[in-house]
Amino acid sequence: MTLPQEAIIRSLPVFDDLRAFLGWLEAKGELLRLSEPVKLCHEMTAVQVAALRAGGPALRFDAAMQTDGTRAAMPVVANLFGTPGRVAAGLGLTRDQIDEFGAFLASLRSPAPVDGMRDALSRWPMLKAALLTRPQIVRRAAVQQVTAPLDLTRIPVQTPWPEDAGPLITWSVAVTRPYGSEAAQVARYNLGVYRAQVLGPDRLILRWLAHRGGAAHARTWARAGEPMPVAIALGADPATLLGAALPLPETVSEIVFSGVLRGARSELVAAKTVPLLVPANAEIILEGWVHPDDTAPEGPFGDHTGYYNSVDRFPVMRISAITHRRDPLYLTTITGRPPDEPSVIGEVFNDLALPVIRAQIPEVRDLWLPPAACSYRIAVVAIDKRYPGQARRVMMALWGMLAQFSYTKMVIVVDSDIDARNWDDIAWALATRMDPVRDVMMIDSTPMDYLDFASPREGLAGKIGIDATTKIGAETTREWGKVMALTPQDEAFAAALLARHLPVRP
Numbered sequence: 001m002t003l004p005q006e007a008i009i010r011s012l013p014v015f016d017d018l019r020a021f022l023g024w025l026e027a028k029g030e031l032l033r034l035s036e037p038v039k040l041c042h043e044m045t046a047v048q049v050a051a052l053r054a055g056g057p058a059l060r061f062d063a064a065m066q067t068d069g070t071r072a073a074m075p076v077v078a079n080l081f082g083t084p085g086r087v088a089a090g091l092g093l094t095r096d097q098i099d100e101f102g103a104f105l106a107s108l109r110s111p112a113p114v115d116g117m118r119d120a121l122s123r124w125p126m127l128k129a130a131l132l133t134r135p136q137i138v139r140r141a142a143v144q145q146v147t148a149p150l151d152l153t154r155i156p157v158q159t160p161w162p163e164d165a166g167p168l169i170t171w172s173v174a175v176t177r178p179y180g181s182e183a184a185q186v187a188r189y190n191l192g193v194y195r196a197q198v199l200g201p202d203r204l205i206l207r208w209l210a211h212r213g214g215a216a217h218a219r220t221w222a223r224a225g226e227p228m229p230v231a232i233a234l235g236a237d238p239a240t241l242l243g244a245a246l247p248l249p250e251t252v253s254e255i256v257f258s259g260v261l262r263g264a265r266s267e268l269v270a271a272k273t274v275p276l277l278v279p280a281n282a283e284i285i286l287e288g289w290v291h292p293d294d295t296a297p298e299g300p301f302g303d304h305t306g307y308y309n310s311v312d313r314f315p316v317m318r319i320s321a322i323t324h325r326r327d328p329l330y331l332t333t334i335t336g337r338p339p340d341e342p343s344v345i346g347e348v349f350n351d352l353a354l355p356v357i358r359a360q361i362p363e364v365r366d367l368w369l370p371p372a373a374c375s376y377r378i379a380v381v382a383i384d385k386r387y388p389g390q391a392r393r394v395m396m397a398l399w400g401m402l403a404q405f406s407y408t409k410m411v412i413v414v415d416s417d418i419d420a421r422n423w424d425d426i427a428w429a430l431a432t433r434m435d436p437v438r439d440v441m442m443i444d445s446t447p448m449d450y451l452d453f454a455s456p457r458e459g460l461a462g463k464i465g466i467d468a469t470t471k472i473g474a475e476t477t478r479e480w481g482k483v484m485a486l487t488p489q490d491e492a493f494a495a496a497l498l499a500r501h502l503p504v505r506p
């Protein structure tokens, strides 16, 4: 069911499924169909990396080639969210609406009391958004048109990097719920994107890291000694994909939230062999069970850090059913040294989160997580500085108040006249406003991503905060430099003068 467009600020059509989004992209010239044979083993990765680096279109491989030399049974789609513009489009927005949507999300988190009728009417979009959060349960679903044999090897799964352990499902949206919940209680569901190593025709490994929603649910089933039902949606609609990739608080259900993103309610259908509701419009659903203590060594696989992960044990999922559309598409991506598709998604999420961060730390003007630093390990914050010591307070607020910064090992704070997204500007601030002894704060034994092998102990590491702001009050006893600038009039005069004499550059 589609609800009124003005419910939220989305300006693009509703994308009910992946193919609706692909059709829209194709009409915009943002989908490239490739009929040449491309090998699923490594070759496809090279094409994806090259397309992403060139800011290129989404890709549809019509002749994906399996390792045994046969042509895959279905087309493979990749580089779907390879540009910030396509991530925004997946959210139903244009790139310049991201800030506004971020502000809208921030207001949903902290609704202010209504102040009169005019104010109540201005909140109408939020009431409508609330309506969109109720999923709709359907009896017949496109994703159940075909019940396939229990054979994962028929799905064209990539082996992305040369030293990878085997085929790896990458855009898998894992659907779970905690022990003690009912299948109908979708508000308690978690959707997360966790890579899945294919072990054989009916077994795969689910690599949910310990702090993820899926892992938290798995612990509740393991404590009860019961097998856990799991479903994996492949090729879900863009709102479900992006909702699952967003680090939402545990109290917010991705299914509920994706309705707001989509601008239409989520459609769910009962899975065939497990007590779960699954996205009705996905391309493929894998159903199965995770039994307590059933784990297997996962990896190595290339990861978003640009390195191969070490081998680690993760839960095994035993597949009980595979359903798909009559003519399914398989959606894939790769993770590697940034830029990769998740880092492009991260850039847009960064902007979406900014108003939420500002609501908690009002002096923050801008915040950038450089994608090259694995999207979260370095943060640059621009602040409106008013009092001595403020930069350190902001560092501690980011690390302490906001869980998403626990793995950010370096925070650089700059003044708001510095472009926090421009390394040249940041370097100038570091070179002219920072003293390495006075302006660096280091702390030890803080939580850290276990993937960071540079930390001396697994999961525990130091943090560094660098204050590259102008020093004021008791922070300095010396006269501070005055920033040089020409007047806008002189600059305009120079531009006009040179424009008359110099050839126009193409």
Ligand SMILES: Cc1cc2nc3c(=O)[nH]c(=O)nc-3n(C[C@H](O)[C@H](O)[C@H](O)COP(=O)(O)O)c2cc1C
Binding pocket: 170, 171, 190, 191, 192, 193, 194, 195, 196, 207, 208, 209, 211, 212, 213, 214, 244, 245, 246, 247, 248, 333, 335, 342, 345
């Ligand atoms: C393509 C892609 C692959 C990902 N792979 C993993 C993974 O293997 N393990 C993991 O824990 N998180 C992975 N993530 C990150 C999580 O999906 C993301 O942090 C999500 O917000 C987790 O949801 P949750 O907080 O509900 O668990 C991946 C994200 C993307 C976009």
